[in-house]
Amino acid sequence: MIYHSQHPEEIRLETNLKTLAFTGACTIAFLILVFRLLQLQYFEYENNMKRAEENRIRKVNIKANRGYILDRNGVVLVRNRPSYQISLLYNNFKTKEDRDSVFNRLLRITNKDGNRLLDSAALAFTFERGRWQKFKLQRLIEDASIETVALFEERGEELPGIEILVESRRDYPFGSYGAHIFGYTGEISEQELELPENTNYVMGDRIGKKGLELSYENEFKGENGFRYVEVNATGREMGSVAGMPFFKPVSGNTIVTTIDWRLQEVAETAIPEGLKGAVVALNPQNGEIYALVSRPPLDPNIFSLEKKELHRAWASVALDTAKPLTNRAISGVYPPASVFKVITAAAGLENHVITEYTRYKTCLGGFHFGNRYAKCWRGGGHGTLNVIGALRESCDVFFYQAGLDIGNRRISEMGRRFSLGSALGVDIPGERSGLLIDSAAYEKWFEKRGWKWSQGEILNISIGQGALLVTPLQQTAMIGAMAWGNGLYKPHFLKEIRSPEGDLIKKFEPVKVSEGNLSERTREIVLKGLYEVVNAPSGTGRRAAVRGVKVGGKTGSAENPHGEKTHAWFAAVAPLDAPEIAVGVVLENAGGGGAMAAPIAQKILEAYFHPDTLQKAVE
Amino acid sequence: MKKLDWLFMSSLFALIGIGIMLVYSATSNTDLIWYKTEWFKQIIHFAIGFLFAAIIVFLPAKFWKNIAYISYALAIIALLIVMDSGHVSKGAGRWLDIAGFRFQPSEFAKIAYLLASSLWLSKHKVSILEPKTLLVPGLMFIVPFLLVLKQPNLSTALVFTAMTLVHFYFAGFRLVDLFLFVSPVASIILSAVSALYWNLLIICIFFVSIKFKFPIWLIILVMVFDVGAGYVSQMAWNSMEDHQRSRILTFIDPVRDPKGDGYQVIQSQVAIGSGGLFGKGFGEGSQTNLAFLPEKHTDFIFSVLGEQFGFVGVIVVLILFFTLFLRGIMICRLHTDRYVNLVVAGACTILFFHTFVNIAMTVGFMPVTGLPLPFLSYGGSFVITCMILIGLLINIRLKGRDIYYG
Numbered sequence A: 001m002i003y004h005s006q007h008p009e010e011i012r013l014e015t016n017l018k019t020l021a022f023t024g025a026c027t028i029a030f031l032i033l034v035f036r037l038l039q040l041q042y043f044e045y046e047n048n049m050k051r052a053e054e055n056r057i058r059k060v061n062i063k064a065n066r067g068y069i070l071d072r073n074g075v076v077l078v079r080n081r082p083s084y085q086i087s088l089l090y091n092n093f094k095t096k097e098d099r100d101s102v103f104n105r106l107l108r109i110t111n112k113d114g115n116r117l118l119d120s121a122a123l124a125f126t127f128e129r130g131r132w133q134k135f136k137l138q139r140l141i142e143d144a145s146i147e148t149v150a151l152f153e154e155r156g157e158e159l160p161g162i163e164i165l166v167e168s169r170r171d172y173p174f175g176s177y178g179a180h181i182f183g184y185t186g187e188i189s190e191q192e193l194e195l196p197e198n199t200n201y202v203m204g205d206r207i208g209k210k211g212l213e214l215s216y217e218n219e220f221k222g223e224n225g226f227r228y229v230e231v232n233a234t235g236r237e238m239g240s241v242a243g244m245p246f247f248k249p250v251s252g253n254t255i256v257t258t259i260d261w262r263l264q265e266v267a268e269t270a271i272p273e274g275l276k277g278a279v280v281a282l283n284p285q286n287g288e289i290y291a292l293v294s295r296p297p298l299d300p301n302i303f304s305l306e307k308k309e310l311h312r313a314w315a316s317v318a319l320d321t322a323k324p325l326t327n328r329a330i331s332g333v334y335p336p337a338s339v340f341k342v343i344t345a346a347a348g349l350e351n352h353v354i355t356e357y358t359r360y361k362t363c364l365g366g367f368h369f370g371n372r373y374a375k376c377w378r379g380g381g382h383g384t385l386n387v388i389g390a391l392r393e394s395c396d397v398f399f400y401q402a403g404l405d406i407g408n409r410r411i412s413e414m415g416r417r418f419s420l421g422s423a424l425g426v427d428i429p430g431e432r433s434g435l436l437i438d439s440a441a442y443e444k445w446f447e448k449r450g451w452k453w454s455q456g457e458i459l460n461i462s463i464g465q466g467a468l469l470v471t472p473l474q475q476t477a478m479i480g481a482m483a484w485g486n487g488l489y490k491p492h493f494l495k496e497i498r499s500p501e502g503d504l505i506k507k508f509e510p511v512k513v514s515e516g517n518l519s520e521r522t523r524e525i526v527l528k529g530l531y532e533v534v535n536a537p538s539g540t541g542r543r544a545a546v547r548g549v550k551v552g553g554k555t556g557s558a559e560n561p562h563g564e565k566t567h568a569w570f571a572a573v574a575p576l577d578a579p580e581i582a583v584g585v586v587l588e589n590a591g592g593g594g595a596m597a598a599p600i601a602q603k604i605l606e607a608y609f610h611p612d613t614l615q616k617a618v619e
Numbered sequence B: 001m002k003k004l005d006w007l008f009m010s011s012l013f014a015l016i017g018i019g020i021m022l023v024y025s026a027t028s029n030t031d032l033i034w035y036k037t038e039w040f041k042q043i044i045h046f047a048i049g050f051l052f053a054a055i056i057v058f059l060p061a062k063f064w065k066n067i068a069y070i071s072y073a074l075a076i077i078a079l080l081i082v083m084d085s086g087h088v089s090k091g092a093g094r095w096l097d098i099a100g101f102r103f104q105p106s107e108f109a110k111i112a113y114l115l116a117s118s119l120w121l122s123k124h125k126v127s128i129l130e131p132k133t134l135l136v137p138g139l140m141f142i143v144p145f146l147l148v149l150k151q152p153n154l155s156t157a158l159v160f161t162a163m164t165l166v167h168f169y170f171a172g173f174r175l176v177d178l179f180l181f182v183s184p185v186a187s188i189i190l191s192a193v194s195a196l197y198w199n200l201l202i203i204c205i206f207f208v209s210i211k212f213k214f215p216i217w218l219i220i221l222v223m224v225f226d227v228g229a230g231y232v233s234q235m236a237w238n239s240m241e242d243h244q245r246s247r248i249l250t251f252i253d254p255v256r257d258p259k260g261d262g263y264q265v266i267q268s269q270v271a272i273g274s275g276g277l278f279g280k281g282f283g284e285g286s287q288t289n290l291a292f293l294p295e296k297h298t299d300f301i302f303s304v305l306g307e308q309f310g311f312v313g314v315i316v317v318l319i320l321f322f323t324l325f326l327r328g329i330m331i332c333r334l335h336t337d338r339y340v341n342l343v344v345a346g347a348c349t350i351l352f353f354h355t356f357v358n359i360a361m362t363v364g365f366m367p368v369t370g371l372p373l374p375f376l377s378y379g380g381s382f383v384i385t386c387m388i389l390i391g392l393l394i395n396i397r398l399k400g401r402d403i404y405y406g
Helices: A008-043 A044-056 A097-107 A120-132 A146-154 A189-192 A211-215 A261-269 A300-304 A307-319 A336-348 A387-393 A396-406 A408-419 A440-446 A457-462 A472-484 A518-536 A593-609 A612-618 B006-026 B036-059 B061-084 B105-123 B130-147 B154-170 B173-194 B193-209 B216-239 B240-253 B261-274 B302-335 B338-362 B380-401
Strands: A057-062 A075-088 A138-144 A162-171 A183-188 A205-209 A225-231 A235-242 A254-257 A277-282 A289-295 A366-369 A370-374 A494-498 A504-507 A512-514 A552-558 A567-573 A581-587 B096-098 B099-104
Touching: A008 A044, A008 B154, A008 B261, A008 B302, A008 B338, A044 B261, A075 A120, A075 A146, A097 A120, A120 A138, A138 A146, A138 A162, A138 B302, A146 A162, A162 A300, A162 A593, A205 A211, A225 B154, A261 A277, A261 A289, A261 A593, A277 A472, A277 A593, A300 A307, A336 A387, A336 A396, A336 A408, A336 A457, A336 A472, A336 A518, A336 A552, A336 A567, A336 A593, A366 A396, A366 B173, A370 A396, A387 A518, A396 A408, A396 A457, A396 A518, A408 A457, A472 A518, A472 A552, A472 A567, A472 A581, A518 A552, A552 A593, A567 A593, A581 A593, A593 A612, B006 B036, B006 B302, B006 B380, B036 B380, B061 B105, B061 B338, B061 B380, B099 B105, B105 B154, B105 B338, B105 B380, B130 B154, B154 B173, B173 B193, B173 B216, B193 B216, B261 B302, B261 B338, B302 B380, B338 B380
Parallel strands: none
Antiparallel strands: A057 A225, A075 A138, A075 A162, A183 A205, A225 A235, A254 A494, A277 A289, A277 A581, A366 A370, A494 A504, A552 A567, A567 A581, B096 B099
């Protein structure tokens, strides 16, 4: 029915009536509320006040256990330990006297040597802060020892307002081993709290800061729970309250890594004390990293320390000129040195610029180019060599001349085929991409210094010096891919993600990063060279030989502008026909690669292929 | 500016001020930096809300008529979208992301339905004597009602119901018509509670309809509906498995849920009651500070008020609310335009219904429904809804004639 033209006055009367009804309903509803409020707040006040006073139920958050890190065979590499926090809840002081007596008692607590556990200035500061945040726990002692906890437990009843909380901290059963892989956790910072992805963290939560702890934070962290507990008059927990909501925390997932802890331990011990450098061992067939070491070592336990000590420990590592915080295996960039000759050789052979029969001018210990005289590493010269011999004996003069023929474009193209100059995408943060550039980019790169590309630069490039930088990880992946011949796979640590109960959640599938392909003929010749480096009497890397295994490798001794001893390089892969393991070693300012780095690679290969010998040696 | 209702405005500002203060007090127990705290975010919500309100105040009434049906259609679409994605995770289905903004389609639907229903009813009278007049407005109501109910969000669905009833009343129903209209629902509920009350209701309905001289066919229809609804619900109830019954009871009354909503209500009553006549003082109060109330800054903000400011405090706030609703509904008296009056009545109903249900919940009179308290509860979407409604009221007030007051 459509409205007929009602008179406005009629509408007004109707509206007024209905407005009145609405107001009436409103009034009745509000009166009901007023009566109920009067009942609660006036007639039942005493009762409600008593209930509020007696209300000793408190909501307690339960932090989830962080997931573990295991090696490929199930060895626990990172786990958790309980950590005790002694805290103050100011609200539990009923009177001023209460507070003062607790303050004085706290001051009197001494350890067995007779030293005070708390100093009066810090304690006074904490109490002052507590006065403003009565209902918030103020930390007195972080990560207290069992003895300290016992001291406080004994005096529990005379210390109302003091609460002992148990938290979980990271524990590293193998000390500094693997520290650069695992990274560490720390209290979330204000900046991190502001990030959109960190909305469900609160102040005081611990979060992964580096390494795997950071990469897989979302897997490790789990889900926090909470429960309601009843507390007694001094604030001590008397247990959970029945019938109250209780959300169990969900533990974080376990990360099964690709690390082979046996090899990691061998690698950790193989590097002589006091040297800086890195070791990487990986499976070239799928990119699984078996071992990764960076030196100087880093003790991850320091990041779980009490704040005061942490600052001191942190300062000592951060200011250390040896930079123990840097993971040299992925963040350290070095000239690839003679190891790069395999790229030069492959570029020449692949483009038919040289063949295995190509011979250049005899090496007499150096090479004249224009008005420059480029030396070979062996002053006495190598005589006349083909490419295999030049690789075997690492003859610079051969590669100077070959490099000039091949040209920089082909060399850098070959380098890119094996992912040099670009990050490989390893699953821990901090990887650097190194440097591999063509002549145009070279001029741009060095524009500030006014350097122009010149033909002479090829002399440096072809022997792995000059405008070239690689990480130990890249070097290892490169040599491995060259032998494998089916592509270069992303190096990674993640093998599986498992639930806390051990059920498989996710498996990592190998990812091909670059084709890394060579023609069969080229590969054969280069691998023959690698084989002879290790196995021929005149090879430079004989100290990497392993009984019964076809090991191939390449030495390198990187000159550095500081004029100190060379960086020792060795990159190995074995067995050459069906490569299972590639090893890269770099030692800063240690000398020649053949003498210093090859024996370390040998130890790892030995441990991989002859685990029993290792066992015997230990026994 | 003379036309601006200063009593209305000052009540509004007082409520918002008190609200921000209470949110501050309820959440000050954290370590967050000031610009990340809830109270600061709440200020931002109100700033945005005022922006919306200011825009709305200056838009002509014709504009609202033009967009009424379109926005209603958009709201239904938005509700359908979240229903579709709703089963991904619990609760997530109530939200929709558009261009980086998260909003609840059910909030938008409240306003869209208000405009659309007002427009239809301003042109078409409804009468219980002519059931076909109820067809279109009934459909307009039932679609968003069911979609919101399915989320599941019973309390918001009831907001739609309350507004519809008030709209029907303003568009032609008498109170007695409303009574007969809702009687089948009352039958369902009462027949489940007690047979005696239900029988009394049936008798009551019968005599009322005779007294008001309803036509025989309507009396028969209502009686059939009522008796039928009662019997069917009883039969259905008896034939149900225990777990089904408990699921329905939990749906109606979440206090039954062992997850602890009942605990909240008890703690809320203790908090309010322990406030006494004058309260424990701003920032004081163990109930609030010791985190007994998990949602103290949203749904249970009134408990914080009761604990800290006592009976005096809650009476002040109730008076402010009452003033706001009274001055709001009085805007109807300035107009003879049906559309405008329906918008005013609907907007006031939405605000009033939220207020009443929320406070009734905190004092233990109603199940925990999750309806926030206008202007006091923390929450972005709802603040903006409230401010849009306020904007509409001010707009209409400014365009009214200076006749009975002002």
